[in-house]
Amino acid sequence: MNALRLFTRNGRQFLPNVRPMSAKAGPLVDLSVDNEGIATLTMQRLPVNSLNLELIQEIDKGLDEVANNKARGVILTSASSSVFSAGLDIMEMYKPDRKRVEQFWTSLQGLWLKLFGSKFITAAAINGHAPAGGCLLAMSCEYRVMVNGKFTTGLNETALGIVAPRWFMDTMCNTISKRDAEIALTTAKMFTVDEAIKVGLIDETATDKADSIEKCKQFINRFNRIPPLARAFTKQKIRGDALAWLQKNRQADLEEFLTFVTSPKVQQSLEVYLELLKQKSAKK
Amino acid sequence: MNALRLFTRNGRQFLPNVRPMSAKAGPLVDLSVDNEGIATLTMQRLPVNSLNLELIQEIDKGLDEVANNKARGVILTSASSSVFSAGLDIMEMYKPDRKRVEQFWTSLQGLWLKLFGSKFITAAAINGHAPAGGCLLAMSCEYRVMVNGKFTTGLNETALGIVAPRWFMDTMCNTISKRDAEIALTTAKMFTVDEAIKVGLIDETATDKADSIEKCKQFINRFNRIPPLARAFTKQKIRGDALAWLQKNRQADLEEFLTFVTSPKVQQSLEVYLELLKQKSAKK
């Protein structure tokens, strides 16, 4: 029963229950599925898809729905025309409420475990800037297509006085070489599209959002003749050490984050940063 | 006594006992040694060198003989003109006898530990297709020369519904980048010669088998002035984590394989595959 048929005539898994999944999604995420069983999860917390608790939770629920609907894969993208995701929402970290900030970090850990270790296929159509947490989401997928333009991506946490946690680093080292990761992380390097493709931080470029989604679909279709279960376990096994580390160290990782985020120095640097954002915003 | 002389006039270790080693080899493997102390181990279980228990055991014995004869190195190649090795013999896994399939897997583990961790120098002259277990054997060597042509190589286990064990993955990550390995393993990628050299899955190409063997010898001769013991320990140390993992987890790895191979789903997909092979064979 519920047999995952390993071989079918056209090499594809039959999808009996495809329906508009967006019905279940909250306001911050749109979720749809095409007639080939490929889901698209669009972040729409405008203007910049800052990852606050609610957006993280909605993406997480969206991934559950992708799994429950037995979609073959999901494409992560943005409703903004210039930003994929700006990363973690500073407001979750500035003068935080203890209980909420704990929930915030725990939810982020959970989302990463689900996305990085998902059985279904994952691809990112990066249609805008993707710094910090935005880059993390993209790197957690199995494939990355980035729209040509002035967009940049990278783990630039140090520029804000923040140390990327170990699982951010592991995610980057799953994508690019250790050497490139060290230089990128310490210098807070934001890669242009050309630089990103050169080091392997992205896999392909696209002319626009539609093209990036099309190329993500082509990637997902590479698996049409691969038995899904063997594919899923193979992915989880090669990503296993990184996944196991966070599963084993969630509490310690949370405490490190809390100690860090509540320190006067970090609060001070967040205040400076927010002041800069306010000035920038006022000039417009 | 028995001193391994670290320095000799011509930088080579004296080999007092070189003799036709093939005398000791069984019918599935030919083993010879040239006058420079370089052994050639030729798999000759035609047509495609499927790795059944007996072939695995003969290769294993061949490696023992290489070690006992103090040959400087060994070149692994095939008697077939189109297949290096087709990988594990499906017949060992289809409706298996419990005791034999246990011995089969345990022997494969043992062969890998011996080949991947050998003190003597190893090189593969890949003179034909080398999927799955065939690719594993080649990657376990220290150098790979592949004959130009329509041949392909890769760990394509997922295409058959099989998950490569961790030590297969570790072997691939010892050769190519983590990122390339993940994509290759999940998509069951078979690399053409050009693709293989680009990612580093092979080191050199050759025009034919003789050329591939000559280039393997040139590789082995790079070590003429390197004290063999320091070389051997250095190899074992840099490969140490992967070797230690299997040494520590042989039983668990065996049980994972047995659970997997005896599952109805895998048996069903093997049956489908054997049926396809039969039809293909009937058409000829």
Next chain:
Amino acid sequence: MNALRLFTRNGRQFLPNVRPMSAKAGPLVDLSVDNEGIATLTMQRLPVNSLNLELIQEIDKGLDEVANNKARGVILTSASSSVFSAGLDIMEMYKPDRKRVEQFWTSLQGLWLKLFGSKFITAAAINGHAPAGGCLLAMSCEYRVMVNGKFTTGLNETALGIVAPRWFMDTMCNTISKRDAEIALTTAKMFTVDEAIKVGLIDETATDKADSIEKCKQFINRFNRIPPLARAFTKQKIRGDALAWLQKNRQADLEEFLTFVTSPKVQQSLEVYLELLKQKSAKK
């Protein structure tokens, strides 16, 4: 108090106490600091900066001074015009006094932990040959600029019958790929400048020593707008596994070295090597 200001007008940390640090340095090392807070540590144990106990201790003290003076970074270079450092001094290992050789190895371990894990920025201006321990020092930095010419660098321990310890290997794998490291370590590969830049063993080339130092400064200045503490912790975290290994295994690593260095075979090969050096020297 003692606040490390994360943001300053020009993005640089204020350096109140910059003074000629060389005053404190011993005769084997020159230490100076420029008006931008960048220190230069010049090894001057001529002719070839062989790393004996005293040179190791002086470099170690020099690094302490760099840290105590809150210099932003340090550039490691050589007073010789042809050799960066020839590596470990053979005389420390040939017919060694037990107590001194223990101190020698322990000091080397300590120096590596300090340099590889330093909070301040490190760069190597490789203005000459850098074999073995010389290459280790350079690889332990965060950036490498090598002067064009006939110079070579690499971990060529096996050529002398020596097995590089695990932390040497970890340091190399932090810089170049596992595959390149295995081939380089087993074959005792000395990389030309062109080869070194191709595999990533060095980051840039320079026309002469002044140019190499200038390029190291440019690297250090890349961090002008990065909060130093976040930078430091990020570096220590991504290098953490290698650092933790030696911290946890210092005694075992020392014992392995002692067993090895006092073995008749290694003593014999050191004797042969010293004899060769003497003959070479006599010919001049």
